[in-house]
Amino acid sequence: MRVAPVSENLTTTDAAASVARTSSLDALDALEAEAIHVIREVVAEFERPVLLFSGGKDSVVVLHLATKAFWPAKVPFPVLHVDTGHNFPEVLRFRDETVARLGIRLEVASVQDYLDDGRLQERADGTRNPLQTQPLLDAIAAGRHDAVFGGARRDEDKARAKERIISLRDEFGQWDPRNQRPELWTLYNGRHTVGQHVRAFPISNWTELDVWRYIEREGIALPPLYFAHEREVYARDGMWLAVSDVSAPRAGETVERRTVRYRTVGDLSCTGAIVSEAATVSDIVREVAASTLTERGATRADDRLSEAAMEDRKKDGYF
Structure with a gap:
């Protein structure tokens, strides 16, 4: 915990109050x-x-x-x-x-x-x-x-x-x-x-x-998938799934190249991306603050198998 130095000119009561103010946790x-x-x-x-x-x-x-x-x-x-x-x-x-x-x-x-x-x-x-x-x-x-x-x-x-x-x-x-x-x-x-x-x-x-604000404050490194990047994706069940060896489009599903990012990174076959221009942690903090869906609710197909999946x-x- 970081506490600002207390001036020698302060009274004991003033010093205690100063420490209390500066040591409070956000x-x-x-x-x-x-x-x-x-x-x-x-x-x-x-x-x-x-x-x-x-x-x-x-x-x-x-x-x-x-x-x-x-x-x-x-x-x-x-x-x-x-x-x-x-x-x-x-x-x-x-x-x-x-x-x-x-x-x-x-x-x-x-x-x-x-x-x-x-x-x-x-x-x-x-x-x-x-x-x-x-x-x-x-x-x-x-x-x-x-x-x-x-x-x-x-x-x-x-x-x-x-x-x-x-x-x-x-x-x-x-x-x-x-x-x-x-x-x-x-x-x-x-x-x-x-x-x-x-x-x-x-x-x-x-x-x-909270997690993203903490990542921003601490300068924590993350996989690049969390940040906006161009990728080949296709739409399914309201999500953008990545094209890969284990996740391929079905008949009628069109592959597109879009700028996306991932809010959670799990199994390729059931983890969707979101269309986003958020390329920095600060951008993501603002984006998440405005979101009305949790990351699992928005991007995880395995959680949609049933109400109690x-x-x-x-x-x-x-x-």
Whole structure:
């Protein structure tokens, strides 16, 4: 916390008032302090935490917060990415560059491995996001991770709005929204038995706008997909999908070259872009401030499968 120097000419009362004014937290400071508190509490209470890290903006912000929480030491836990095999190449490059720069161990759970050996089957719609659950749960068990950090926020989806900051998962990795523990006075209950684990969401109380304002303030690097660029896309279900080996237009869908950007970067086959000229973080802050849709509601086809699509997946063990 930065406190301006107090003049020697001030009285004791004046000096105290001056310190109080200059040390008050603004909204981003308060959110940062809460998130760092959560991260430190989890590391103090659990034996083998891990951070879900996809290279997307929310996981990047959580990792940035973790580096601040333990500076000048390194982040004391690995990161885990569930790779669908349909990820944007730009995001995978950013992921690898980030963990190399920070000297963090990267664990990868591959959906493709499960498809290759028959443990999973491709879906008829070609979307692999719902297939991430089993590889995730197996990776948690293999790493004996008792706490899993995630970048989920309550403003993203109705199901995520039901989450506590520390959310218990049972022996099967499943979530019961009716069995949530109270978190009064920012006291977090991490009690669990053998086989259970918790999901920890340090930025649960942040909004998408908070995230972008924080990225702007901290100068956090992101994959280039988040910024406006020209790309071949086609329209489907109100979204602009990228042309790729795993995402091709159907009959009657026309490929166009448009200036777009991504509000979220997930599976290529179900993550849509938005038409945008926002080429800088400041541009995006202004754009998000004027938006009336969350990024998942606007650009994720897998969340449109049903009204309760996200909640159903979370009950099974999804992020």
